[in-house]
Amino acid sequence: MKRATSFDVAQKAGVSRSVVSAVLNNTRGIGVSEEKRRAVLQAIEELNYVVDVQAKGMRTGRSQCIAAYGNLKNPFFAQMLQGLQKVCNERGYYVLLCGASADAGVDPRKKLLDLFLQRRIDGIVSKDTTGYMNEEWEREVHRLNIPHVSVEGFPESDGIASVQMDYGQSVREALDYAWSRTKLPPVYLELFNGPVHAPNWGDRHRTQAYLAWMREHGLEPNVLQKLYQAWPEDEAWWFDLVHSWKGRQVSVLTNWSRASVAIYRAAYEVGLRIGSDVHVMAADNTEQLNEAMVPALSAVEVPYAEMGEAAALRLLEYTEGTRALADTERIWLPAKLMARESM
Incomplete structure (x- = not known):
């Protein structure tokens, strides 16, 4: 036929x-x-x-396919992909998933350059680690005129378009909410990945915002820094911390929801109640468990799905010629304040 x-x-x-x-x-x-x-x-x-996609591509010079690059095991990448896929579905584009893990010594980003030169993709959206910078990659993107938008990478570069959340403002919003609920001087608990404390761009801005907010309110800062270890490797540390809060109410803001989960576990063992004895709030939703916790965890959450949408829309402006590649104006999105039962 x-x-x-x-x-x-x-x-x-x-x-x-x-x-x-x-x-x-x-x-x-x-x-x-x-x-x-x-x-x-x-x-x-x-x-x-x-x-006939192939014939259409030859006629238009576009493949109607964009690459989504990132760590496929990272829950942030999956959340970003939800928003990116939504836009692409609406606009008739396919999404090619490209994992960030190196294969046989080949730089995975190099593969993206090859795909673009072969006209198999029209552009790239990458979910980079917060604050990621790579001058060599930036030079290659410019040399080959590749439409590229980074989610959370290149926050201080004018050469790569990026979608960012204002981490400092998110912490200020969290502290304002916690103060309105408890009138207790908040403790800031910062988890970090080892072996040494070297916070990324986002966590630096979070801590700076906390310190500034405390000074503005005439309060003494109380920053606790903890190397992240999977439970129960470090349960004794958490038990000691939460036990030290017995006999007084405490307000705590954690940079990662993983720290809040550890506080919940320790509080249960020590006999303290979350939301009455210990008021807890997180500055992200890494595991996407905040709403399911008992009591539900209050948080300012990074809007990764919305960031994926914004990145896709900007990329399609580049690929369809409605925005010049040289226009790399940064896109800022606000955090989402999720008021729940823990604060």
Whole structure:
């Protein structure tokens, strides 16, 4: 059976091929009446017409596919992907997942360059570690004119478009909320990955915001720093900390929700109640468990799904020529304050 073409669709619908193209591509500036649009869609259905992506790519110079690059095991990447996929589905783009782990000594980002040069992708959205910088990659992106948007990477670079959350403002918002609920001087508990304390761009801004907020309110800062270890390797440390709070109410803001989970566990063992004896709030939702915890954990959460949407929209502006590649204006999104039962 001969495969239907756009000419067959136009003939059956009684319209020109330019009208069929306008319907298929949602072409701006070409007015198509609702009656003609329905006729085209009906003809497409009856003829089982499918767009020849390869032929379209040769004609337009676009593959209608973008690369989503990041650590596939990272829950942040999965959250970002939700928003990116939503935009791509609406705009008729495919998403190619590219893992960040090196394979046989080959730099995984180098593979992205090859895919672009082969016209297999139109651009790249990467979920980078917070504050990620790579001057060599930035030079290659510029040299090859690759549309690229980073989520959380390149926060201090004017050469790469990025989507960022204001970590400092998120902590200020959390502290304002905690203070309004408890009027207790908040403790700030900062987890970090070892072996030494070397906070990333986001956590540096969180800590700076906490210290500034405490000074502005005439309060003595109380910052606790703890190397992250999976429970129960360090349960004794958490038991000692929470036990030291017995006999008084305490307000605690943790940089990662993992620290809040440890406080919940220790408080249960020590006999303290979250939300009355110990008021807890997190500055993220790494494990996506905050709402399911008992009591539900209050937090200012990083809007990764919305960041994925914003990154996809900016990238499609580049690929479709509605924004110049040189326009790398940073996109800032606010944190999401989720007021729940723990504070």
